[in-house]
Amino acid sequence: MCGRYSLSTPDEELAEIFELAGPVVMRPRYNIAPTQQVAVVRRSGSGRRQLALLRWGLIPHWADDPNIGTHMINARLETVTEKPAFREALQKRRCLVLADGFYEWQRQ
Numbered sequence: 001m002c003g004r005y006s007l008s009t010p011d012e013e014l015a016e017i018f019e020l021a022g023p024v025v026m027r028p029r030y031n032i033a034p035t036q037q038v039a040v041v042r043r044s045g046s047g048r049r050q051l052a053l054l055r056w057g058l059i060p061h062w063a064d065d066p067n068i069g070t071h072m073i074n075a076r077l078e079t080v081t082e083k084p085a086f087r088e089a090l091q092k093r094r095c096l097v098l099a100d101g102f103y104e105w106q107r108q
């Protein structure tokens with residue numbers, strides 16, 4: 001599971017690849033961590049693709065403590081439709097997280 005990732009693709013390239021509405025202005029980031037603001041592509045109300053900044057982590061609607069989002073940063077494809085915490089988000093609030101590199105920690 002990915003715990004850190006990077007995004008250093010130039011702004012103009014991102015805007016062209018994803019056909020984004022409006023300007024894209026971001027600085028390269030090489031150590032993006034859970035709970036930080038991350039760049040995503042999602043559909044606007046009009047259906048156009050837009051760049052948005054969202055907090056990395058899922059806080060289910062039933063959670064009493066927002067800190068649960070620090071633990072829910074990844075979902076397994078095999079079970080994402082079965083898990084109550086991810087099921088509704090998958091159906092109604094999808095987005096594409098922009099990344100061009102990731103880190104996998106290895107235990108020593």
